Structures are given as structure tokens and as C-alpha cells.
Amino acid sequence: MPELLLHAQSVCLERGYRCLLKDVNFAVQEGQLWQLVGPNGVGKTSFLRALAGLAKVGVSGTIQRPETVLYQGHLPGLKPLLSPLENLRWHPSGLGTKELDALTWALEKVDLAGCEHLPVNHLSAGQQRRVALARLWLCDAPLWLLDEPFTAIDSAGAALLGARLLAHVEAGGSVVFTSHQPNRFAEQLQAMDLSEYAV
Amino acid sequence: MWSVIHKMGSPPWFYRFAGVFLRWCLPLALAGLLVGALWGLFIAPPDFRQGNSYRIIFIHVPAAVVALAGYYLMAFAGLVSLVWKIKMADTAMRAVAPVGGALTFIALATGAIWGKPTWGAWWVWDARVTSMLILLFLYLGVIALFEAYENKAVAARACAVLALVGTVNIPIIYKSVDWWYSLHQPASIKFTGESAIDSSMLYPLLLNIGAFYLTFACVVVLNMRAALMNIHRQSAWLTQELTHP
């Protein structure tokens, strides 16, 4: 019996005093890959933030999550004047290894070899995104919550990222992400339609 | 304690409680204000040094007392809202802020009016006046922060933190202003406070303070009820309360 990594029970989401989602039950087991779907404005990002523990005020119900969670939202979380290496080494999430060899290796994995020492604001939007996603090669958090990880990334990068997500899931981790591109990993991917819970 | 807090957190319960509370306390508060004003204006004897101008004390002092208490009440509501996440406490906090700010302003304005005949100037940088002015700024800060947020549920929590920070700071502010004032060797006359107040003036003053507290409570409850009706304007219980009271 695989362990539950994330368990949300009867979660309600409010914005202001207006109810957005009602009575959402969502369980993620080890080795599962989930995609949150639903039309724009249904609350995919809000729900993902609630799962990560970033939103508290309008959230009721119980959410059990692992002690460490890797979350990557729309914003890269990088300081524009620091280099990719510096950004990863002193990343504000405090996750992952700080060894320079490992960081260089991860940047090579996302095809950024040679950019290690450039300030991040000299890189393109897609490259900045890759720097942020290089954390996926460095981090031992069991649960990954990714908001639109495939945006601003070319097809080669998307294939790379997809392979990394699958590898994580096969190693016993779990991933929940939101995306507009459907059914990328046909076998493992499960979809969670939030519009069923919309008020 | 726990169950009382939770019961008070239920909007329908509070709505009914507000109805009962206002039915009894609002007339009492208004009567208290009227009697207090008449007593202070006509029955209490004139002051031997200031003549009749001192009578403004019957508004000035109660307003100042209730204004300060209001800030602490607001901070307490903020604490309840942060710790127990009770939405009613948010409503209470946002209901207290404008009333407390208005009372602080009344205290400052009456102080200025009183200052003209006694000190010869509308505004004197006296320790108490200065502290009161800072209290007004603290209230304005909470109100401005609340208005700045679109999401009022978040606004209430931000204001709760600010009010708590202010509460920790208020005793320090008051003490520091006292020291600042004594450091600058005031030349003006000191006439309230330490000198014993005669009972013929004390009783109407106490009555007025009581009446101000009660009026404050009524206005806050009115404010809370209005905010509640706004938030729950589409709820079934409110429709039922309004159609079948």
C-alpha cells in the first residue's frame, strides 16, 4: 500500500468573503502524477497555493502535506543581479544541496552550461525558467507542486522536464502540476478537474 | 470561554444579540448622554479659576478615555481574529477603528477649544495633547491599511498585526512623550489631573464617562451589524431574520 503524501479533506477556498471552491477532497499517493485542470479563473493556482501552504486566510478544511514541499509558481524566485549558481546556492527555499559541483551539474542538465556566472537578468525568460527548474535535479523533497511548469519553455526543454517528472514519480515521489497542454504523459498522468467543485 | 467566543462568532447569533442589545442599551446610552450634558452644563458648579469654560471637560475627558480604551479593544479583537480565526472579530476590529478615531478627534478638538481660553492658544504641545495626536495617527494607520487592501479578509488580519504592534508601542509612546515634555521644562500652567476634583464635578464626569462607553458600545454594535448584513446579504438566514423578525 503506497503512502499518502498529500491529503486534502473538505477544503473550501474563499477569496475576499466569496466562496471559490467547495468541499474539495484530494489525495496524492507516492508515485502519482497529477494534473490540475479547469477553465481559467476556476482557482487552479489558488488551490495549488493552498496545497503548498502559501494561502491560509480563505482556506478551511485540513491539508496534510510533507514537511518539505518543492513549489514553483509563475515567478522564478531568482534575484536578477545574481548568477544562476549564486541563486541556486542561496535559494530562499533552503532546499537541496549547496555543493558547487552539484549546482554546475544541474545547470548542465537544463542546458545552461556556460551561463553559470552571468547575472540572471542577462538570460531570456525561458532560460530563467530553466534556472528555476534546475532545482528539480537538486532537491530531495518528495512532493513537487508546479504551477504551469511548461510555459515559456521550448519543446526540447519540455521533453526534458517531462522526463524529469516521470523519473521523480518512478522513484516514489509525487508531482502535482497545472498545465494547459493536456495528456503529455498518457499512462501515469491523472487529471483532477476543479470545475466540479466550483461554486 | 471557548464556547462563548465561538457562539459570538456565529453571525446569526450575533445578529439577534445585536437586536436585543441595541433595544435596551441604545436608549440608556442616549439618556445617559442627555442627563450627563444637562448635569455638567447647568448643575455642576463653575470652576473657581476657569469659570464656565472648564465645562467642556465633560466631553473632553470621556472622549479621551474611551478613545484609548477603544484602541486596546481593537487590538484585542485583532488578537482573537489572529489566534482563533473568528471572522466576527475581524468585523469588530473594523467597526471599532472609525469610532475610536472619531473619539480621538473629538478629544483633540475639544482640547483645542478648551485651550484657547485657558492657555491663550488653540494648540499647545502639551504631553497629553501630543499623545492624543499620535493615537489619532495610529487609528488613521489602521483605517488606511484596511482600506488599501482589496481582499477584506486579508485586510483584517493585516490590521490585527498592526493594532497589536501599536498596543505594544502605546505605553512606550506615552511614557516617552511624558519624558520629552518634562525635558523641555514647560512654562504653562498645569491644572488637571493631580489636583483633587470636587465630588460635585466628579459625579457628572463619571456619569458622562459611563454614557460615552455605552454609546461607544452601541455604535460599534451598529457598525458590526451593518458590516455583517453587507457580507451576508445573500445568506438565507439574513433573509429570514429580516422577513420574520
Place this chain on the structure above:
Amino acid sequence: MPSNRPTSRDLPGDNAWEGAPSSGALAYLGSQFNRHLRASLRRPGELLNPLVFFLMVVTLFPLGLGPAPEQLSAMAPGILWVVALLANLTVSGRLFVADFEDGSLEQMLLARHSLALTAMAEVMVHWLLSGVTLALVSPLFAAMLNLPSAGIPVLMVSLLLGSLCLSLIGAIAAALTVSLRRGGLLMSLLIIPLNVPILIFGVAAVSEAANGYNASAWLALLGAFACGGLVLAPLAIGAGLRISMDT
């Protein structure tokens, strides 16, 4: 509240780095301190902003009040401290804005370590680069306003302690308003009333010293405020940032 949380374990995927475990609280604090310090030092021009502001405003006072040295030296403690407060106000409002806009703040929030602790790394960098530099340069401004030389060491110490208090209070207000994209007026409304005791203690210390009296009591009060602030302000800053991220 979550009860039986699964803990993090090593989950080496097929192509993940298998290396050192993630760090403890102190190492994390150090890494954040490093990150903010480096990011701020890459833009050295901005560090001069409060100093230039201070210089400009100090120049205005003799122009407004007249150049008489006795009058200036009598008013110097008050002027210097008020300008220091305003200089701090201009910079502390932006304290967490960059972190909010580039997403560092949400990553900070998700770190295992308390947000109160991590926000302090940033406040300390801010204090080092604005308050401490201001305190070090302050004798120059004191000379411009003809402050008696007996007051200068006390001015420096009082600015050192006082700017820490100012930065802590500024950080609370900045944390509460970071998501609002609204500047000056709201910040000054939130900060100025809370800064009143610091101003009073600071001015009193400098003017006592300038008049040849012992200023240690006032410096002690500033120190006490700073200690209390170091204990309590992180809680308010952490709570404020958490609330600000919740919009």
C-alpha cells in the same frame, strides 16, 4: 491542523544528484544573509540614496532657518534625528518589494525555517547598508550643522542603535504593505507614530551630550527598545509577510 506528516526522505530519482543533505537553521540564515548582501552590493548606487537624501535635506535647514551658528547648533540634534528618520522612511518602504515581485518571498515562506528568522536576514542587511553607514557618516552632517563636538560620539551611537529600531519598525510596515504596490503616504502613516519614542530618545541623548550632560540613560533606553524590537519585531514581520502572500 495536519497531524501525521510524512517527513522528507531521500528520494534520488534516476537522474537526481545524490549529495549532501539540506542545511540547518543557522546555515540557512547565513545563506540568506549572503544572498541579500550580494544582491544589494551589486547595485552600489542605491546604497548612497539615503546618504544623498540626508545631505540634501540637511542643506535645506540652514537655508530655511538662517546660517547663525548658535541657532543651528541648538537645533542640530533635532534636525539630524528627524532627517535620519525620514531617510530611513524612504528606504524601508521598499524592503520586501523586490522579493515579492521576483517570487523569492513565496520560496522563503515555504522554507522549513521560521519566516521570522529568515526575514531578519534581510532586515539586518538593510540595517547594515543604510543605518550603519548613516551612523558612520553622521559626523560630517553634524559638522555642517555645527553640533558641539561633545555630541558627536553620542550621535553616532544613538544613530547606530536607533536606526536598528527604525529598520525593525519599517520592516513591520513594509511586510504589511508589500502586496499593495502603494507607496509613501500609507507607509509614513504606519511608521511615523510608532517611531515617536525612538526620535524622542535619540534627540534627548544627543542634546544632553551636546550640552555636556551624561546621555547614557537615553542611550540605554534606545538599546532597550532595540533589544525588545529584536525579540518582538520578527514575529510581526513574519506574520505580516505571511498575510501579504495570502492575496
